[in-house]
Amino acid sequence: MRLRTAVLPLVALVVLSPAAGAGEESNVKSTSELVAIRDAALADDYAYQQVAHLTDNIGPRPSGSPQAEAAVEYVASELRRLGLEVRLEEVRVRRWMRGIDTAELREYPGQAPGTTQKIVVTALGGNTATPANGITAEVVVARNFAELQAMGREKVAGKIVAFDFPFDKRKAANGLSGEAYGEAVEYRATGAKIAAEMGAVACVVRSVGGADYRLPHTGWSAPTGIPAGAVTSEDADLLARLSVQGRVKMHLTLTSENGPEVLSHNVIGDLKGSEHPEQIVIVSGHLDSWDLGTGAIDDAAGVAVAMETAQLIQESHLHPRRTIRVIAWMDEENGGRGHDAYAVAHASEIGNHVAAIESDLGASHPLGFWAKVTPEALPLLKPAQEVLQSFGANLISRVEFSPGADIAPLAQAGVPALGIMQDGRTYFNYHHSAADTVDKIVPQELRENAAAMAVMGYALANLERPLPR
Amino acid sequence: MRLRTAVLPLVALVVLSPAAGAGEESNVKSTSELVAIRDAALADDYAYQQVAHLTDNIGPRPSGSPQAEAAVEYVASELRRLGLEVRLEEVRVRRWMRGIDTAELREYPGQAPGTTQKIVVTALGGNTATPANGITAEVVVARNFAELQAMGREKVAGKIVAFDFPFDKRKAANGLSGEAYGEAVEYRATGAKIAAEMGAVACVVRSVGGADYRLPHTGWSAPTGIPAGAVTSEDADLLARLSVQGRVKMHLTLTSENGPEVLSHNVIGDLKGSEHPEQIVIVSGHLDSWDLGTGAIDDAAGVAVAMETAQLIQESHLHPRRTIRVIAWMDEENGGRGHDAYAVAHASEIGNHVAAIESDLGASHPLGFWAKVTPEALPLLKPAQEVLQSFGANLISRVEFSPGADIAPLAQAGVPALGIMQDGRTYFNYHHSAADTVDKIVPQELRENAAAMAVMGYALANLERPLPR
Numbered sequence: 032m033r034l035r036t037a038v039l040p041l042v043a044l045v046v047l048s049p050a051a052g053a054g055e056e057s058n059v060k061s062t063s064e065l066v067a068i069r070d071a072a073l074a075d076d077y078a079y080q081q082v083a084h085l086t087d088n089i090g091p092r093p094s095g096s097p098q099a100e101a102a103v104e105y106v107a108s109e110l111r112r113l114g115l116e117v118r119l120e121e122v123r124v125r126r127w128m129r130g131i132d133t134a135e136l137r138e139y140p141g142q143a144p145g146t147t148q149k150i151v152v153t154a155l156g157g158n159t160a161t162p163a164n165g166i167t168a169e170v171v172v173a174r175n176f177a178e179l180q181a182m183g184r185e186k187v188a189g190k191i192v193a194f195d196f197p198f199d200k201r202k203a204a205n206g207l208s209g210e211a212y213g214e215a216v217e218y219r220a221t222g223a224k225i226a227a228e229m230g231a232v233a234c235v236v237r238s239v240g241g242a243d244y245r246l247p248h249t250g251w252s253a254p255t256g257i258p259a260g261a262v263t264s265e266d267a268d269l270l271a272r273l274s275v276q277g278r279v280k281m282h283l284t285l286t287s288e289n290g291p292e293v294l295s296h297n298v299i300g301d302l303k304g305s306e307h308p309e310q311i312v313i314v315s316g317h318l319d320s321w322d323l324g325t326g327a328i329d330d331a332a333g334v335a336v337a338m339e340t341a342q343l344i345q346e347s348h349l350h351p352r353r354t355i356r357v358i359a360w361m362d363e364e365n366g367g368r369g370h371d372a373y374a375v376a377h378a379s380e381i382g383n384h385v386a387a388i389e390s391d392l393g394a395s396h397p398l399g400f401w402a403k404v405t406p407e408a409l410p411l412l413k414p415a416q417e418v419l420q421s422f423g424a425n426l427i428s429r430v431e432f433s434p435g436a437d438i439a440p441l442a443q444a445g446v447p448a449l450g451i452m453q454d455g456r457t458y459f460n461y462h463h464s465a466a467d468t469v470d471k472i473v474p475q476e477l478r479e480n481a482a483a484m485a486v487m488g489y490a491l492a493n494l495e496r497p498l499p500r
Numbered sequence: 501m502r503l504r505t506a507v508l509p510l511v512a513l514v515v516l517s518p519a520a521g522a523g524e525e526s527n528v529k530s531t532s533e534l535v536a537i538r539d540a541a542l543a544d545d546y547a548y549q550q551v552a553h554l555t556d557n558i559g560p561r562p563s564g565s566p567q568a569e570a571a572v573e574y575v576a577s578e579l580r581r582l583g584l585e586v587r588l589e590e591v592r593v594r595r596w597m598r599g600i601d602t603a604e605l606r607e608y609p610g611q612a613p614g615t616t617q618k619i620v621v622t623a624l625g626g627n628t629a630t631p632a633n634g635i636t637a638e639v640v641v642a643r644n645f646a647e648l649q650a651m652g653r654e655k656v657a658g659k660i661v662a663f664d665f666p667f668d669k670r671k672a673a674n675g676l677s678g679e680a681y682g683e684a685v686e687y688r689a690t691g692a693k694i695a696a697e698m699g700a701v702a703c704v705v706r707s708v709g710g711a712d713y714r715l716p717h718t719g720w721s722a723p724t725g726i727p728a729g730a731v732t733s734e735d736a737d738l739l740a741r742l743s744v745q746g747r748v749k750m751h752l753t754l755t756s757e758n759g760p761e762v763l764s765h766n767v768i769g770d771l772k773g774s775e776h777p778e779q780i781v782i783v784s785g786h787l788d789s790w791d792l793g794t795g796a797i798d799d800a801a802g803v804a805v806a807m808e809t810a811q812l813i814q815e816s817h818l819h820p821r822r823t824i825r826v827i828a829w830m831d832e833e834n835g836g837r838g839h840d841a842y843a844v845a846h847a848s849e850i851g852n853h854v855a856a857i858e859s860d861l862g863a864s865h866p867l868g869f870w871a872k873v874t875p876e877a878l879p880l881l882k883p884a885q886e887v888l889q890s891f892g893a894n895l896i897s898r899v900e901f902s903p904g905a906d907i908a909p910l911a912q913a914g915v916p917a918l919g920i921m922q923d924g925r926t927y928f929n930y931h932h933s934a935a936d937t938v939d940k941i942v943p944q945e946l947r948e949n950a951a952a953m954a955v956m957g958y959a960l961a962n963l964e965r966p967l968p969r
Contacts, residue, residue: 087741088610090617101612141557143570148559148794151934244713245793245935265937272556324714325617465620466714468734 061493065418065486068343072482073422077342079474081109081335082394085318086325086469093322094365095126095293102318103296106334106359110300113341115357119296122372124362126293127157129322130286132247132260134235137167140277147282148269151245152235152260153323154285155219155252156365159259161233165284166191166258168232172274176218176225188230191281193237193274194218195267198459200241208241208455212462215239219250223259233258233283237267242460249321250463251364258285295361297369302341304353304492309380312492313356313387314340314484317363317437324467328458332472332480333390334359336451340485351492353385360437363391367436374440384446385497388488389435390480393462394472395454397483399426401434403448408498415490424483426452447491447498451483530962534887534955537812541951542891546811548943550578550804551863554787555794555938562791563834564595564762571787572765575803575828579769582810584826588765591841593831595762596625598791599755601716601729603704606636609746616751617738620714621704621729622792623754624688624721625834628728630702634753635660635727637701641743645687645694657699660750662706662743663687664736667928669710677710677924681931684708688719692728702727702752706736711929718790719932720833727754764830766838771810773822773961778849781961782825782856783809783953786832786906793936797927801941801949802859803828805920809954820961822854829906832860836905843909853915854966857957858904859949862931863941864923866952868895870903872917877967884959893952895921916960916967920952 085092085102092099103119110117134150136142171186172193173179179192196218202211216239223234238248238261245263252259260283262270273279298318304310316333320326337357344355361369377384388400399419402412409427416425433442434450442448461467491498554561554571561568572588579586603619605611640655641662642648648661665687671680685708692703707717707730714732721728729752731739742748767787773779785802789795806826813824830838846853857869868888871881878896885894902911903919911917930936960967 083741084610087738088608088745089612090615097614098612101615139557141553143558143567145566146559146570242713243935243939244711244715244929245933245937246713246715265935265939268939269556269937272552276557460713464714466712466734468714468738470712470734470737 062414062418064349065415065490067347068485068489069418069482071343071347072339072485073478075339075343075478075481076474078335078339078477078481079472081338082327082331082472083469085331086327090325091322092318092320092326093127094124094319094362095290095295099295099319099361103298106298106318106338109338110298110341110357113345115300115302115341117300120299120372120376122295122297122361122369123292124295124368125366126290127365128288128290129154130160130288131284134281134283136279137282138278138280139273150266150281151247151263153247153249154287155249155259155261157252157254157289158285158287159256160286160288161258161284163286165282166232167280167282170270170274170279170281172271179225179229184229187226190231191233191235191283192226192231193235193267193270194222195237195271197237198239198241203241203456203459206456208459212239212459219252219261221253223255223257224253227255227257231257235260235262238263240459240462240464246464246466248463249323258283260285297361297373298359300341300357302344302355305350306352308354309383310353310497311356311384312353312488313358313384313438314488315358315360315389315437316391318359319361319364321364321463323463323465325469326467327469328393328467328471329462330391332394332477336390336481336484339481340488343485344489349489351489353492355488355492363437370437370440381441381444381446384441386447386449386491387438387441388449388484389438390451390484391435392451392453392455393458394477394480395458396476397424397480398452398454399424399428400487401428401430401450401452403430403433403442405499408447411494411498415487418486419483422479422482424479428452445500447500449487451480453480531883531887533818534884534959536816537954537958538887538951540812540816541808541954542947544808544812544947544950545943547804547808547946547950548941550807551796551800551941552938554800555796559794560791561787561789561795562596563593563788563831564759564764568764568788568830572767575767575787575807578807579767579810579826582814584769584771584810586767586769589768589841589845591764591766591830591838592761593764593837594835595759596834597757597759598623599629599757600753603750603752605748606751607747607749608742619735619750620716620732621752622716622718623756624718624728624730626721626723626758627754627756628725629755629757630727630753632755634751635701636749636751639739639743639748639750641740648694648698653698656695659700660702660704660752661695661700662704662736662739663691664706664740666706667708667710672710672925672928675925677928681708681928688721688730690722692724692726693722696724696726700726704729704731707732709928709931709933715933715935717932718792727752729754766830766842767828769810769826771813771824774819775821777823778852779822779966780825780853781822781957782827782853782907783957784827784829784858784906785860787828788830788833790833790932792932792934794938795936796938797862797936797940798931799860801863801946805859805950805953808950809957812954813958818958820958822961824957824961832905839906839909850910850913850915853910855916855918855960856907856910857918857953858907859920859953860904861920861922861924862927863946863949864927865945866893866949867921867923868893868897869956870897870899870919870921872899872902872911874968877916880963880967884956887955888952891948891951893948897921914969916969918956920949922949
């Protein structure tokens with residue numbers, strides 16, 4: 032998950048009333064099919080095996096990397112094995128390669144002679160490199176944009192700006208991780224740009240994440256021309272405390288490289304509809320990841336539950352009326368070239384896209400779906416809601432913006448767009464960090480996500496009439 | 501905290517009965533003094549300021565480092581400022597210096613062409629370096645010593661042994677962190693030695709710690725002649741999973757250096773007793789730390805609450821009958837040369853040591869004390885217990901072994917030895933890792949530790965007769 036969809040104004044939260052009964056469009060046969068898909072998903076480890084292969088055997092999958100292409104080949108071959116019509120659609124991506132990430136304080140109050148203090152830092156995606164031997168400059172700490180503006184250009188020019196805006200753990204613990212992320216990620220995304228405009232020579236931001244294990248979180252940053260990194264919350268605290276006491280000088284080395292554009296791919300696998308093969312329901316996650324961890328919760332899990340949707344339908348010998356299209360998106364993290372390329376390539380058939388689902392908030396228990404749909408669409412979601420109620424995945428929260436970065440161009444064009452609403456309380460503890468690894472996934476919770484994606488995907492593909500737009 | 505005292509057979513747990521009343525030796529005056537010390541401690545941030553200075557301004561303090569000597573100078577000057585008689589007692593320590601710590605998998609099942617998988621590793625203290633460009637060898641994973649033995653020498657020789665013995669998080673969560681640590685730390689302390697004896701070329705152990713944030717935990721390892729590191733729990737899991745699937749080869753670079761012996765110091769500050777100045781009650785923590793974090797919970801906190809004991813007594817204008825001796829021990833982590841040197845230098849006056857207290861399990865809420873004392877000593881501790889009951893620090897758990905590594909030689913010689921029994925449920929999440937930083941300390945809990953140390957220290961120094969031995 033990158034940043035766009037993190038703050039989701041909640042328009043309407045529709046909890047299924049027990050008295051509500053099935054929606055108008057449901058019938059006994061389709062409900063029993065949904066139940067069969069759900070029960071198969073809740074007993075199946077297919078998705079977990081996919082995540083394990085993508086993360087353990089292939090590893091981190093940054094856009095343009097050999098691992099990303101190995102993952103493309105793997106997902107394509109797996110979808111072919113499931114009997115889907117598979118094609119790779121070209122995406123030109125920028126390859127960004129991490130180099131050396133180090134920082135240390137070279138001057139600070141109370142410093143013992145001949146010593147330095149280590150600062151744990153990671154370069155942000157698209158970072159402008161420092162010289163190979165680093166740069167040294169005084170640090171100015173600003174808690175927010177207003178504080179930096181108030182300092183004025185003469186206090187900022189020539190300095191390293193450190194933004195110390197905290198990720199609000201209390202919001203995250205209360206289920207408002209998207210709000211906590213949305214507030215803080217502004218500093219990661221645009222902090223360096225704003226610092227550069229005021230003459231700073233580099234910028235570090237407090238990592239956007241909720242844990243306190245000296246863990247830096249990387250992520251996308253707007254191109255700026257100055258080096259940009261994220262320090263851990265502990266190191267941001269240290270910079271803040273020391274800079275109150277006196278002058279702090281930091282040596283910063285971030286030698287990442289912006290490589291050339293390379294050819295990559297979205298993986299697209301169609302399970303053709305029996306009545307309306309031209310009408311499409313997308314189930315999807317993104318295949319690329321950041322490089323620090325192995326991208327298990329962000330977002331091998333999303334790809335895996337989309338793959339399992341096809342696997343469950345095939346194993347159950349079901350034939351949805353419309354085409355189920357599994358997409359493993361490329362480049363969600365580093366510019367979104369994958370969904371941009373799809374929007375261009377499929378511009379003429381956007382009208383045939385009945386719905387698009389994405390999973391990109393990890394693999395914890397699904398509470399239901401965020402849905403950018405019309406109010407009139409809600410009753411048509413009820414059969415799926417009813418079936419998902421048995422394990423508590425029956426919330427539908429109607430939202431104004433796309434509930435997934437990769438389905439945003441489709442949502443913008445009017446395609447009903449849904450995103451799985453995972454329990455996100457711990458997601459940002461691991462997100463974009465070295466700790467995003469497969470062990471963070473609870474197998475039973477991943478099964479629940481597969482059930483949610485498959486039940487909703489199949490229900491939408493099997494409606495008598497498409498969702499109203 | 502290093503390793504010796506982690507598993508503490510519990511001999512007797514003495515909870516103060518509300519009906520018990522004060523011990524025989526107490527009197528109204530001394531109880532009111534203990535209450536005054538407690539209440540002053542619970543409103544005082546002296547200890548926190550000391551930890552902040554030692555960690556933020558001085559930083560990591562490995563034995564023999566310039567930071568360790570800066571800390572020696574700082575604590576000595578601070579104790580002098582409090583009016584103590586201060587001296588530095590020489591300790592010759594071995595300086596071990598971390599170099600580059602990296603590892604990657606160069607061959608593994610499912611590997612994408614031209615790719616590797618990063619393994620997060622940290623060298624263990626006293627490590628034998630790899631060549632500068634590292635070594636590459638096949639990995640054999642053993643869950644425990646028996647599994648390695650069962651493999652036999654021919655399967656182990658020439659390989660990198662990976663011990664995958666887990667720290668038991670459920671024990672730790674249930675207040676049995678010492679047991680969890682004691683079980684797992686055997687692999688860190690002696691795993692490399694045993695692997696070397698079977699012909700291994702290097703050894704990595706699963707980090708001894710409870711968190712899941714890709715955090716490596718360093719610590720002392722017995723000298724072996726082969727490189728020894730700790731990988732994170734996530735990386736140990738990965739090695740275990742991949743090695744079941746097929747051959748795994750790892751490239752390991754650990755370029756630390758065993759430097760020469762250098763001169764360091766225990767800091768000793770005496771607050772002279774008014775009636776029996778020759779009789780000594782030690783209050784202490786250790787000043788050296790590992791190098792990854794800043795050694796806040798291990799063990800700037802212990803030193804700080806010992807310092808605050810003196811500060812509180814001085815500020816309250818109290819005059820204990822016996823001498824309160826504040827000790828900031830050197831080299832607890834890297835061989836224990838500090839307490840060994842003390843035992844030698846003070847051999848002739850061991851009989852005058854009335855009691856020794858150490859704090860070395862962090863800074864969380866104190867539940868009371870572990871006490872290596874005779875059963876007859878317990879009633880004499882009751883006045884302190886009564887005063888500490890107001891904030892729940894009134895347990896006394898009688899134990900057979902020293903409740904602190906640095907007071908072990910004294911305990912062995914029969915000196916009554918006490919260790920603060922902190923809530924240790926999260927201690928080993930941070931212990932010996934980069935995340936041991938001052939923010940992990942809750943100021944109010946540190947105040948409670950200062951109160952526990954000061955009340956117990958003053959009570960022991962003011963008894964009419966010394967504790968029975």
